Amino acid sequence: MKTAHAGLVSWNEDKRKPRLTGIPGTGDNTGMTFTHCSIVGLGLLGGSLAIDLRHHFPRMTLTGIARRRKTLEDAAVLRRDGAAVFTHLSQELSAIRGADLIIFCTPVQTVIQQLAEIAPFVSPGAMVTDVGSTKRMVMNAAATVLPAGVCFVGGHPMAGSERAGLSHARAGLFRDAAWALCAPAGAEEAADRVSAVVEAIGAHPLRIDAELHDQLVALSSHLPHVVACALAMQVLGSPRAEAARAFIAGGFRDTTRIAAANTAMWRDICLTNRDNIVRELNEMIAALEGWRDALRNGDAPHLEVLLARAHTLREELNS
Numbered sequence: 001m002k003t004a005h006a007g008l009v010s011w012n013e014d015k016r017k018p019r020l021t022g023i024p025g026t027g028d029n030t031g032m033t034f035t036h037c038s039i040v041g042l043g044l045l046g047g048s049l050a051i052d053l054r055h056h057f058p059r060m061t062l063t064g065i066a067r068r069r070k071t072l073e074d075a076a077v078l079r080r081d082g083a084a085v086f087t088h089l090s091q092e093l094s095a096i097r098g099a100d101l102i103i104f105c106t107p108v109q110t111v112i113q114q115l116a117e118i119a120p121f122v123s124p125g126a127m128v129t130d131v132g133s134t135k136r137m138v139m140n141a142a143a144t145v146l147p148a149g150v151c152f153v154g155g156h157p158m159a160g161s162e163r164a165g166l167s168h169a170r171a172g173l174f175r176d177a178a179w180a181l182c183a184p185a186g187a188e189e190a191a192d193r194v195s196a197v198v199e200a201i202g203a204h205p206l207r208i209d210a211e212l213h214d215q216l217v218a219l220s221s222h223l224p225h226v227v228a229c230a231l232a233m234q235v236l237g238s239p240r241a242e243a244a245r246a247f248i249a250g251g252f253r254d255t256t257r258i259a260a261a262n263t264a265m266w267r268d269i270c271l272t273n274r275d276n277i278v279r280e281l282n283e284m285i286a287a288l289e290g291w292r293d294a295l296r297n298g299d300a301p302h303l304e305v306l307l308a309r310a311h312t313l314r315e316e317l318n319s
Helices: 044-056 069-076 108-118 136-145 188-200 210-236 241-247 250-260 263-272 274-296 300-318
Strands: 003-005 008-010 036-040 061-065 088-090 101-104 127-130 151-157 178-182 204-208
Touching: 036 044, 044 061, 069 088, 101 108, 108 127, 108 136, 108 263, 127 188, 136 151, 136 210, 136 263, 151 188, 151 210, 178 188, 178 210, 188 204, 204 210, 210 241, 210 250, 210 263, 210 274, 263 274, 274 300
Parallel strands: 036 061, 036 101, 061 088, 101 127, 127 151, 178 204
Antiparallel strands: 003 008, 008 204, 151 178
């Protein structure tokens, strides 16, 4: 097993990697990893996941659960490979009854609340996972409220869009994306089964400790989002914004694209990982002060060093 970082393992290199069943080319569908999956939350991620599951597991029972009737009406007409994507649709969490795999695709703090609400209905031996961007609080909640015999494996696909809602769901959203899996101690077999599904839809499972996961995504994902939002507010909220619009080009649009993402989702991400995000923000503020000082002092050599360092690091990301 090759370890890229303490606490982080590429599942594709794990010799315990399970045989994938129920996937075209790897076995027949009578040996599916799971037979009945309930997806709670039918937005971009939940809808895209359902579309891919219908393709790779055509005999799987798929139950979709959403609060809004309009979402359920839209989900009812979704099709993949000539078949309806969902077998059942409901507004009630009790519809998870009988599912052997339950996937939460709602905002993180909603997941925490819903975990307690499904406890009376979840089947013994069921696997529960999620697609939330933070893992510590969800993992702790699952360990507290789910009944004995029900295993929760935290999940986080590094895929998505600034566009939200079922209307933006599409096949292949998760293809080639890293998919973090956080398993509690003793849940390796359960995590292997979830990993098999992740691999089936073309993603790359990465096993990682929940604490380390939240630290790393605070740096790589959450800090950039907060910075993009602050930049959008600074420029577009300026009294001179109307005059500046004629000079807004691709650089600003690319840098602030993610600021248009779902606000409820990002509110929960920030609140459930605030300690790590604040630490990264403090370091970012200190770095910006260095840029400000170099500019204020007209320090051309230092400015060139900063620009050259940034250029080199960004080029290395592409290599």
